């Protein structure tokens with residue numbers, strides 16, 4: 001993999017090739033870990049970019065019955081809501097061969113995440129650390145729901161942060177729940193999937209900013225960055 005300013009940066013000629021390559025990389029991470037672990041944990045971002053990765057990954061032949069699948073973050077909306085990441089994952093990833101995987105949700109019916117945080121975290125009691133994480137990034141340098149300027153960010157960046165935290169910012173339509181930076185960064189393998197020149201430039205900029213302004217920095221160390229222009 002080519003190195004770009006010390007990041008493990010891989011550039012692809014098009015998004016389709018990138019999606020297939022990233023799906024294969026995730027499948028390799030999981031298969032390798034399944035040789036020596038009873039169960040493995042895959043954590044994936046939602047949003048608009050990773051759908052084609054999920055399509056390819058869901059068709060891979062591996063022992064999905066020993067795979068737990070969760071989200072790096074979620075919108076605090078019911079699972080049938082159009083902005084629900086769980087809805088996306090169930091439609092695009094937990095299908096085909098991957099239908100045998102076990103889903104660990106970051107949402108439970110309650111008005112606010114604070115009401116059910118303990119219950120949600122208990123789902124991870126025996127699953128952490130994350131075996132493989134597929135993360136995205138916004139042009140504002142957020143990753144998962146670690147948003148610059150949000151309520152909850154400094155707690156989520158703390159070295160002793162809990163597994164899950166609520167995050168709010170006035171301009172976000174939903175309350176978010178996110179895995180803490182500590183838990184995401186502890187993933188055995190981290191893949192960051194980004195598309196477009198604006199995000200490539202944002203990533204370059206992030207390396208020179210404090211983590212509070214560029215939260216993606218918290219998970220960059222050792223991560224493989226996968227980028228295509230279109």
Ligand SMILES: O=C(O)[C@H](O)[C@@H](O)[C@H](O)[C@H](O)COP(=O)(O)O
Pocket residue numbers: 044045046047048049050072073074085135136137138142143144145
């Ligand atoms: O559920 C989410 O929205 C995320 O986990 C979030 O961090 C996402 O990865 C970025 O916002 C990039 O989103 P896009 O892929 O839509 O650009």
